[in-house]
Amino acid sequence: MKNVIEWIKNEWNSYSKNMRIALAVLFGLVALFGIFAIQILFWGLGYTDMNNNFAMGIWIIGDLGLVALGGGAFFTGFFLYILRVDKLEPLINSTVLLGFMCYLFTFILLVFDIGQPLRAWFGYSYPNWGPGLMPQSMLTEVVWCLTFYFLVLCVELIPIPLKHKIVDKIPFFHYFGHYLHKLMWIMAAVGTFLSFFHQGSLGGGMWGVLYAKPGWFRPHYFFLAIVAATAGGTSFMMLIPKIAGRIMKKEVAPKESFMTLARISGVMFVFYLIFRGYDLYSLFNTYAPLADRSYADILGGYYGWWVVIGELLLCLVPIVIFNVKKLREQEKLHFAGLVSGVAAISLSKVEAVLHGFSVPNFSWKGFTAYNPTVQEWFIFLGSLACMTLIYMAFARFFPLFPHLEKGGHGEGEATA
Amino acid sequence: MEKLERREVILMAGGAVAGAAVGTVFSGAPFLGLQWLVEWTQDQHVPAPGEESYLQGKCLLCPSACPISVRMIGNRAVKVETANNGCYRPQLAIQMLYHPERLKSPLKRAGKKGSGKFAPVSWEEAIKDIAAKIDELRSGGKAAEIAAINGAGAFASAEVLKRLVKSAGSPNVYSEPCYSSLSAAASGLTQGQSASIYYDFENADFILSFGARLVEGWGGDPGRMNRAFVDWKRRGARYVQIDTVCTRSASAADRWVPLNAGTETVLALGIANQLIAMGRRSAGANFAQWSQIVINDYTPERVAEITGVGVDAIKEIAAEFARARNPIAVAGRGASAVSSSSVEFAAIQALNSMVGSLGRRGGVMLADYSGLGDVALNAQAAKGLDDFIKNGSAGLLFINDANPVHRSVYGKTLADKMKKDGMVVALMPLLNDSAAYADYVLPTISSIEGEPIEARFKSMHPVDALLSIAGAVKGLENALPWKSFKDVYPLIGRLNLRGAGNFAFPVGLLKDYLAGFAKKIGDKKYPLALVPVEAPMVGDGDGMALPYVLKGLDGLTLTGSKLWVMMNPDTAKQEGVSEGSRIDIESSRGEIGSVKVHITKTVAPGAVAIPLGFGHEFYTKYAGDKGVNAKEIMSDDIDPISGAADWWFTRVKIS
């Protein structure tokens, strides 16, 4: 016990002042998360600003964002293990960890969001499977896909802590980790397949099937969400290591790894922009008129036009930067591209949830607004703080960036 | 038996544990356990089961006495059913019956008056004390100091209380101003008979309502109005609603004629002008002088300017009114709460007189309800309740199912007087703003108790409570010879209709009124007019104690504890307020605030429409801290005939 406290003291003293402030803020957020979590779980969702009209809020936006951005893990894994783009190898550990955490916290936020967390397992025991092969309810699909993909990510994640120099000395763990890693391409394939589905289901399908709601109903919404995840997710998988590198003042992965992923991301953003354009076009010309609405009835209100235009403008930034070699190789522009790309996809999720609920159902009602309460904010921010702390711990104590351990431009077999 | 190796034992034990674990999971027991956990953590109430039965009875909330059937589970009443003929009120009976703040026994004041602190006492003690007070006043020659205020909805107990107080020797029995009391005062003025004006809605074919919101609880008998309304639709009778606000009645009407706040009398004169132009005359006394005023001063152009109703519309309405076979012009602005001046009643009744609707089928008659017989007294009472509050005083005041502190514009005055004056006795099922100033509060039953449901706690039918008091007073034994409310009901409430009698035009009063009106609308300091509206079921405030009533409020009546007022976009622009702005409203009497503004074209320019019935200070926690009471600043000019304040429209400014 004493040793532990001593160790923590030493660890704390070894950090710079800025790092200590950052850690204090993060731990503070986590503590508030804990306090408000108790309040919400024991006394209900009345403390949120959600209501019968605005049935879902910031936590669902968080879920959609996390799944879309975390989905970058599957796409990166797909390129590395299936298409054998070995240049991505140095980033894969960080990618897997990010994917794992995004899915874990999607679950956690979902548990807060449902009114009966103790009945959460009903999703497994009474699934709305419907008569066909595919689940009838998109949320059933989300629950099952999320579960399986989460398990896959667990398998993908385990080798990373096993690589820790102390653990690695134990022969059992060494071989266990080794053989798990051999299985990785199967895991990557399964993960890609599963992620592909629930990307669509949580990100888009869940909304696209609400056929009576003109703000959402679009059959292709499912596929749009997949493209969004591939574009935004890959940017996210670069953004976080970039930030980590800036804080650690080290090159966490070789430049060509980033450039390869940036090119992929850039191309996917082009696809996304085209698809999104079609999406808006069909909304205005096909789906809104079916519900007797004009585009003005759908895209007004507090979260209407400016969110959509903001999203499209932000999309343009990575498209230009990532697809032009001269631009993407400039460190600052590259970083700006990453931030804009992640922001664009996050904004598209804000549009889906916040604006979707804001659209009035009745012609005599106006657009509604939603203002998250303290409880909602801190549970949301606290989750992000938890994720940051876990990532920091991995970066500090486990071989998250094998490139650093090699002390050079390690490639290929770095984590094998 | 072969000896088992240690290794094998461990393996077997491990296998058994693993098997048991798997078996348990697949048996579903953990899930069932979780399910129990779910239920246990929720701690949900399960309604007690019981045998189902139905009790038949009558709703005694109004003279219609609709038959009701109460669904019982064991000895619990769970639902009131009516046969499509009543109003919403029987549906609220269960809420009232099981209201957790129902008074459980008679209460005696324990703190300062108005503090709302009470201690329970026995009925015997309360009755003895009250009877002793009556004895004391009577023996001291101060019998006239006994006074009573009856609620507009109390009818059997109102009759008994009237008889009790009058037999004791005091003329001071007042009713909260309502349609029947105001119209009775007006018919006393114009027809010389103090009986309320009865419109034959069942047979009329053109109903011209001057701000009387007929389907919103108007006239104290919503069941009758609902039936009449359906009948109009079926018969094709035409219903024209003149109102400053597009209320529910205005929407249900065939035509809504919007007019500027408070100008109903002027519009009636304008229509009279047109009727005269069409050659219609009245045989009433003083018609010549009256028509001189109408012809000279109330030309359609002038009336249009004052009322905001177009010249064409005035002519159209007059023509339709004259053409109809059985037209009636309805006076008595308001819904549950009514406020019209006697002159306004006269001006509108004049229209009926000019088309010959007075005293005929499908027209207008006079009505009174059978009572317990009057007691002749020499002493003179005040003109009406507000007059009494302003100028009178009481050594013993009964408040029977009324809430004048909240409902009268003189509520604050009354509260102050009650603090200083003698004993106050309140009879009601729930403590309200007025009962907070009482010395004794006697718990009375809700509408379905007594019959068919047994009375809860120690509450009593108000008639029985009053009879017990009378029985304890020396010398009143014979004045109220009945044993219980069951003996009283057959005697009262029977409708007696009579012809309208001779109509006399109150020319002098009209001149006074018009002079006052001109001064009022010329007030530059207060540029806007405050007019009341009523939210569904809230009425004049009684409904606020019942949570299911609050569930019916829309988001533009009350949000949080803030009340919304309505304003025309033009007014809002001129005053510089926008949707959702918080404002205070100030009249010459004071200021209320803050309220939120809803901008809507359903309100006339220059008017601010405010819902009545909110802003209770003492009326269960459900009504607590909800909105403001507009009566606090409403106009307090007392009508010289009815003695009630004419609060309908008040000059205000907003900030």
Place this chain on the structure above:
Amino acid sequence: MSGHVAPKKKVSDMKRLWGMAIDLDKCTGCGACQVACSQENNMPIFDDDSDLPKRVVFLDLMKVTNDNDRDAKFGDVKVAYLPKMCMQCAGNDPDDPQPPCVSVCPVVATDVGDDGVVSQIWSRCIGCRYCQASCPYEARVFNWWKPRYEGSFKEGLNPDVSIASRGTVVKCTFCSHIWKRERDRLIAKGVTDINAVQYTPACVAACPTGAMVFGDLKDPQSPVYEEKLKRDPRAVRLVHSIDALRDTNPAEYERRTKIKNYPNPKVWYLTSDQWLREKLSGFKKS
């Protein structure tokens, strides 16, 4: 782990198809339906029940007005009160009735009954509110707080309707427990054809002006015979203006009723006011 593989419920197989018609010309907005509904269905009682967006109430009394229309003028505007409950959507396919809310529920807490009524099992619901998101009529409400019934208010609770837990979605079921009650009564008397039993929901029974009528949409004798309602020029259904196309553009009407995003509600509103028909049925600016 049994999946939900129920046989399809065809509308043609249903013995009853309950529906409602509300004549807004006769509605005075008195609120009797809303109180009767709350009393019958054990609506929770909180200290402040005027808290509109989180209010738990099956039947909402909505105020509708055309005064937010750009060309509306003072004097021409009107208001109407609209009793709005669950519309019990039938979906566009009579061979597979799919209300918007049923297919989205992840735990089969809501389903279409043999009488076309959309049921909701309080105790199955996990409170994800996906059905609320899918409902175009805002008919579903969520128990944001634990339902409360202070003190003696508990005495007035109806044992036929179970009390929901905090964090579950609840909704109007056309008072189908009353149908069960009526059928049980007749079974006790020896009647075997229980589907012949009719009933009246609490709101309809309480309407003082007879503005609300209830019955079997398939029964030609019923006041809500669907074929008759479809031909009624006063009839309109909420949010969708498809009904108005029936006479003006039959081809488009046919097409619209076939496409998926048509919930096909079973509650009809009747009004002779043109503005109100337009307001109720759609967003078209007149």
